[in-house]
Amino acid sequence: MTHTWNVVIHLFDADDLVRDGRLTGAHAVLTTSAGTSLEGYGRARRNPEDAAVPEIGEELAAARALRELADRLLRATSDDIAEIEHRPVHLQR
Structure with a gap:
């Protein structure tokens, strides 16, 4: 049996958050085949001295x-295991 989980990454310019338009945001959403959803957020701020290359900011924000x-x-996952094991569980990165 195969299960498919989907991750969608929404990228956006967060120019309204800073006056000089150097901030890129990312919102990653994981949806499991069972319908569970988890989210992650990231952002990247370009140094004003650096060249404006939007793809780099998008890559960094998405990675974060x-x-x-x-x-x-x-x-x-560790919370789920701890619930079954009835003891604290700490998974390593």
Whole structure:
């Protein structure tokens, strides 16, 4: 049996958050085949001295959102195991 989980990453310019338009945001959403959903957020701020290359900000913001999503998934997994084992569980990265 195969299960499919989907991750969607929404990228956005967060220009309204800073006056000089150097902030990119990312929102990663994982949806499991059972319908469970987890989210992660990330952002990237361009140094004003650097060239404006939007793809780099998007990559960094997406990577940070995925990292947060992965950490949340690990916490959810250890909570699920702890509930079954009736003891604290700490999973390593």
